[in-house]
Amino acid sequence: MxxxxxxxxxxxxxxxxxxxxxxxxxxxxxxxxxxxxxxxxxxxxxxxxxxxxxxxxxxxxxxxxxxxxxxxxxxxxxxxxxxxxxxxxxxxxxxxxxxxxxxxxxxxxxxxxxxxxxxxxxxxxxxxxxxxxxLSGMRSVRVDAARGTAWVQSGATLGELYHAIWSSAPRLGFAAGVCPTVGVGGHFSGGGFGMLQRKYGLAVDHVVNATLVDARGGLLGRDAMGEDLFWAIRGGGGGSFGIVASWHIKLVPVPPTVTVFDVVRTPEHGAIDVLTKWQEIAPRLPDDIMVRVIAEPRRVTFEAMYLGTCDELLPLMHHRFPDLAMTRADCNEMTWIESIPYIHLGSNATVADILNRSSISRVNTKNRSDYVRHPIPKSIWKKIFAKLQQLTNFGEVQLFIDPYGAKISRIHESATPFPHREGVLYNIQYITYWSGDANGTLALKWSRDLYKFMEPYGSKNPREAYANYRDLDLGRNKVVNGISSYHHGKVWGEKYFRGNFERLAKVKAKVDPDDYFRNEQSIPPLFE
Missing domain, CATH: 3.30.43.10 (Uridine Diphospho-n-acetylenolpyruvylglucosamine Reductase, domain 2)
Incomplete structure (x- = not known):
């Protein structure tokens, strides 16, 4: 300009x-x-x-x-x-x-x-x-393969980002989410984790610069915005400090071959036993492997990506996680870019499919989240699966359970606004689905009841939640004298950001004191 x-x-x-x-x-x-x-x-x-x-x-x-x-x-x-x-x-x-x-x-x-x-x-x-x-018309991706960096506009999807990186530098990738239709702007604003999180951490851990339109209409880069504001936009949630037009990111190396597997178990055939052991094993596995869980009423899928070959993976799994009983037949070797459509869309998907921006669901959904710091007993998992099976009369449910540990946990919780680091075993995303009635009265009641049941087993003081899994049931802002109340914002804000919430609110007071950028869960200003 x-x-x-x-x-x-x-x-x-x-x-x-x-x-x-x-x-x-x-x-x-x-x-x-x-x-x-x-x-x-x-x-x-x-x-x-x-x-x-x-x-x-x-x-x-x-x-x-x-x-x-x-x-x-x-x-x-x-x-x-x-x-x-x-x-x-x-x-x-x-x-x-x-x-x-x-x-x-x-x-x-x-x-x-x-x-x-x-x-x-x-x-x-x-x-x-x-x-x-x-911002969907602003989605350019400029990859500098020699420097291992890229500038990506906020309107690009993760699929477009991944595809552009692969097209320019096949041995580079980026540590971000699984779903290719997620927009970069919102994803980066809340943290951004995915299948590479245990090896490389979050998306925001690799943001080195950004261009931001602030509350005055000015255009700022990292030097102009200052380190406090640059810190805040890397995980402090979207819609609070300005509009990020583009992000400068450091890319990460990926091997020529990765191995993906899906091992399915049913509750009748030991799924609960394996899941109970998984929650202590998965966060302590080597950085190169991510084994997440997709729990449904009648089955549990152990879905994994390993940064290496099947020959390297098999002895590791047999030694560290023998109860999963993984075999060579479970291995699917491919390139990293091929793993993106495979994991999200299935074995018949192609790399070109991750460029499709349309993904409107056919069913209504309600999402909630938890962070777990202590293993949940087997007896409780049995009760959880009994509850999951109750929903089948009027809806469906999936629990996406992502292990932490490794790199994501070695970064201090104050390094970015995303605080869920050391001591976290895993994150749970509860997704309740229903058709027809948009209000979903029965499904939503079931979802609230499950979340309440899980309270003793999640983190405490506060009960943590992931900002990108936004949930208005955690609390809403209240406007007092034209400004969002910090007192009311703490109710939900400390769940997303723990001790970082106060610093975020102080940054907000400096850069947007009259609360121009505001929504039901935007960061309120805290004036010193």
Whole structure:
């Protein structure tokens, strides 16, 4: 950006940033401030065809284009954006923020649409006036194979990132999530873990720079934003400090061959015994292997990736985890990039499939999470599976259980906002599915009951949760005198961030003191 443009944005901020942004009754396209906001966007050189208002014929299809959870497709159930800006470049994001401040319209950013409570494109308070900046048009990936780095825009999906890395440097990869349709922006903002986490840690552990549009509409790199803000955006959750347009990441080496296996056991054939032993073995295995668990009412799948060959893996598993009874027939050798579609989409998927951005589920879902620091007794696992089987009358359930230990646990919990490090055995993601009734009354009650049952066996003081598995049942912000209350935010915030929450709130107070970037679980400011 030129110095003159930077100066202009600074002057605009000085004029308008002191005004409080209220949340009056929801506005229509004909509201004077809404019209003024749209007019301001066009004056800032955003082409009209990139601005979709409620009166636009394309508005509904654009709004629903990356809603992954069908229960949010009913757009009358919550507040919807005044307009959607399909940003193509960073200046479009800056214009939305500057115009939003001028016309008292908040801005929320959406990258992949996988946010579990839909807070990137909807608001629970129907009085909330906001616009959405959709980043799906900003998805370039520039790989520097010689330096082992890449710049990736927030609108890219993990699949697009992985594919671009492989195309430029087949012996490099990146430590991030399993699902290829997850947007980079939201994923990195909350931490980002996946099958390489035990070898290399989280996605945010490898972010070395970023470009951020801040609450003033300014464009900042790492040096300009300062280390506190740079720390906060690497795991402090999306929608609180600004809009990250792009991320500079350090890539990681991957071997020419990895081995993937799926070993399935049923409760009737020893699954509970093996799972009980897994929870102590898996976090202590060598860094090169990740064995996670997918638990369902009638089966348990032990799904793994090893950074090496089957010949190397077999003696390791026979020695360290003999109860799994893995055999050579379970081995599937492939390249790292081939493991991405194989693990998420199945054995018939191809590398090209990870470029498909569409993945709207056919069933409604509710997600919750736990961190476990002490092994759960076998007697309790038996009760858990009995509860899982109760749901089959009105829904389905999966528990995704990811082991920690190794590299992820050797990084200090204050190094990034993501605090779930040393002492964590594994993370549990509870996913409840149901069809038909979007409210899912019976399924949701069952989900709440299971979560309550699990309370004695998860971490304590606080009971931890993963920020990227956002769960509004943990708490919601309350706005007091125009600012999100720190006191109310602690209720949910310390579950996601433990002792890092206070530091995040202090950073928020410095960079966004009037709480412009705000949603139901955004970081509230804490003034010193």
């Amino acid at each position: 030129s110095n003159s443009k930077t100066l202009l944005l600074f002057i605009i901020f000085c004029i308008f940033s002191s005004c409080y942004i209220p949340s009056p009754a929801i506005a229509s396209d004909h509201d004077p401030s809404s019209k003024g906001f749209i007019h301001c966007l066009t004056k800032k050189s955003i082409p009209p065809w990139l601005i979709h208002t409620r009166s636009s014929s394309s508005y509904t299809s654009i709004l629903k284009s990356s809603i992954r959870n069908p229960k949010f497709l009913n757009t009358t159930a919550s507040a919807t954006p005044l307009c959607i800006v399909m940003a193509k470049k960073t200046s479009h994001i800056q214009a939305a923020v500057v115009c939003g401040r001028r016309h008292r319209v908040r801005v929320r950013a959406r990258s992949g649409g996988h946010d579990y409570e839909g807070l990137s494109y909807r608001a629970e308070d129907r009085r909330e006036r906001f616009a959405v900046v959709d």
